[in-house]
Amino acid sequence: MLTLTFLGVGSAFAKRHYQSNALVEAWQSGPDQQVTPDETLLIDFGGTGPMALHHLKDQPGFAYLNRDERIFYPAIRNVLVTHLHGDHIGGLEELASLNYFRFRVPTTGRGYRPRIISTEVILANLWEQSLRGGLGVISPRRASLSDYFQPHAAPAVFRNPGPAFTLVDRYAISLFPTDHIRIQQKYDWPSVGVLLCDRKTNQTVVFSGDTRFDPDGIGSLIASASQVFHDVQLEPFPEPVHALWSELRTLPTESRRKMFLYHYGDEWRDPAFESVADEFAGFAVPQVRYPLFP
Numbered sequence: 357m358l359t360l361t362f363l364g365v366g367s368a369f370a371k372r373h374y375q376s377n378a379l380v381e382a383w384q385s386g387p388d389q390q391v392t393p394d395e396t397l398l399i400d401f402g403g404t405g406p407m408a409l410h411h412l413k414d415q416p417g418f419a420y421l422n423r424d425e426r427i428f429y430p431a432i433r434n435v436l437v438t439h440l441h442g443d444h445i446g447g448l449e450e451l452a453s454l455n456y457f458r459f460r461v462p463t464t465g466r467g468y469r470p471r472i473i474s475t476e477v478i479l480a481n482l483w484e485q486s487l488r489g490g491l492g493v494i495s496p497r498r499a500s501l502s503d504y505f506q507p508h509a510a511p512a513v514f515r516n517p518g519p520a521f522t523l524v525d526r527y528a529i530s531l532f533p534t535d536h537i538r539i540q541q542k543y544d545w546p547s548v549g550v551l552l553c554d555r556k557t558n559q560t561v562v563f564s565g566d567t568r569f570d571p572d573g574i575g576s577l578i579a580s581a582s583q584v585f586h587d588v589q590l591e592p593f594p595e596p597v598h599a600l601w602s603e604l605r606t607l608p609t610e611s612r613r614k615m616f617l618y619h620y621g622d623e624w625r626d627p628a629f630e631s632v633a634d635e636f637a638g639f640a641v642p643q644v645r646y647p648l649f650p
Contacts (some may be wrong), residue, residue: 357382357384357386357647357648357649357650358380358382358383358523358527358552358554358561358647358648358649359380359381359387359393359646359647359648360378360379360380360381360561360585360641360646360648361378361379361381361412361418361643361644361646362376362377362378362379362451362618362641362642362643363375363377363378363379363405363408363409363412363640363642363643364376364377364405364408365367365618365619365620365639366404366619366620366621366622367443367589367598367619367620367621368402368441368442368443369621370620370621370622371622372622373410373456373622373642374404374405374407375403375404375405375408375443375444375445375446376400376401376443376587376618376619377398377399377401377402377405377408377444378398378400378563378585379396379397379398379399379412379432380396380397380398380399380401380523380532380552380648381393381395381396381397381410381645382394382396382397382523382524382526382527383456383524384524387417387645389421391399391420391486392420392431392521393420393455394432394468394503394524395433395434395523396431396432396434396494397433397434397435397436397523397529398432398434398435398436399436399438399550399563400436400437400438400443400444400445401435401443401444401445401446401451402441402442402443402444402446402447402480403443403446403447404446404447404511405446405447405451405566405599406427406450406451406575407506408641408642408643409421409427409447410426410427411471411643412643413427413428415643417645427454428459428470428471429451429454429455429458429459430455430459430468430470431471432451432470433468433488434471434472434523434629435448435451435470435471435472435473435505436473436474436550437472437473437474437478437479437482438534438547438548438549438550438566438642439478439493439534439536439545439546439547439548439565439566440481440482440485440486440546441566444566444619445482445486445487447485447486448482449481449487449490449491451470451546452487452491452504452505453491455467455468455470455504456468456494456503458503463464467503467504469502469503469504469505470506471505471506471507471508471521471530472501472505472506472508473508473509473510473521474509474510474531474548474621475509475510475511475512475531475546475548476509477546478548478646479501479507481489481507481546481595481631482501482646483501484534486493487501490508491503491504497561505526506616508520508521509529510530510533511534511590512531512532512548513531513532513533513534513625513634514533514573514574514576514577514614519553520633522617523554526553526554526556527552527554527555527649528550528552528553529550529551529553530550530551530553531549531550531551532548532549532550532551532561532564532574532577533547533548533570533573534547534548534549534550534565534567534570534573534574535547535567535570535573536566536567536568536597536598537562537597542555542570543573546650547561547565547566547567548565549563549564549565549567549574549578549603549647550562550563551563551566552576552648554648554649556590556647558648559581559582560577560580560581560582561581561582561583561585561648561649562577562578562581562583562584562585562586563585564584564585564586564587564599565587565628566587566597566598566619567598568596568597568598568599568604568606569574569596569598569599569600570599571607573635578611578615579610579611581614582614582617582649583614583617583637583646583648584611584614584616585615585616585618585640586599586604586615586618587599587617587618587619588600588601588604588617588618588619589601589619589620590620590621590623590624590626591623593620596645598619601617601629603630604617604636606637612635612636612637613636613637614634614637615637616636616637616638616639616640616641616646617632617636617638617639617640618639624626624639
């Protein structure tokens with residue numbers, strides 16, 4: 357089975373529920389029968405990610421993330437980056453540094469290197485525009501992204517993408533473009549969402565990443581999915597970079613009933629949003645495992 361646990365469910369500037377990063381775990385039997393998952397995938401790791409993961413390691417069922425009361429980063433086998441905003445990549449420097457300097461692989465003497473997955477342009481920009489400033493030198497030489505990670509580039513397309521990679525040979529993970537930030541037109545700023553597929557049953561789960569309301573783009577993926585995790589913007593800003601709550605309410609009932617909303621602001625308890633529980637699957641809850649393909 358596959359499970360998804362949000363480290364946090366908050367927006368970039370939320371203070372109550374950490375930022376919206378998620379841990380996907382693949383199990384041959386399940387968390388009720390296994391202490392450690394067979395494979396792990398972290399979808400984004402923002403500025404609050406290390407603190408959120410530090411908190412998660414002490415929760416029941418997540419002891420495999422704990423090593424001497426510290427985060428055991430080698431338990432994270434794969435990291436998927438949806439885009440380059442700080443609430444999605446701000447924790448990667450810590451993850452990379454501790455894997456390299458604290459968790460050396462005995463047989464090679466090198467630091468532990470998880471696989472890092474995204475489009476080619478996102479991976480190139482991740483290093484050149486974000487990580488190189490803090491990680492670019494390993495004394496006495498210059499470093500590259502491959503010193504800290506095993507880069508894995510994949511395309512982001514809507515139709516027949518083929519899997520970017522698989523977990524336990526059963527769950528196919530694909531990327532699709534999202535309409536988050538625009539330079540001149542849709543999809544011209546690199547940003548992706550995640551489609552998870554159970555190749556045994558052909559069921560799919562959509563994880564939107566960050567996107568404006570885009571029924572013409574990802575509407576068909578949502579309609580055919582068994583579960584959906586969609587980012588939401590509660591404030592009715594005139595130029596949103598996330599799907600507005602008011603926009604998501606216009607989706608068909610069958611789509612909303614299977615849709616958990618995440619990436620919400622601290623005002624989510626306002627009575628104005630009480631109908632979320634009735635109109636949608638609800639607000640996503642942090643640090644709770646969601647079974648994706650039971």
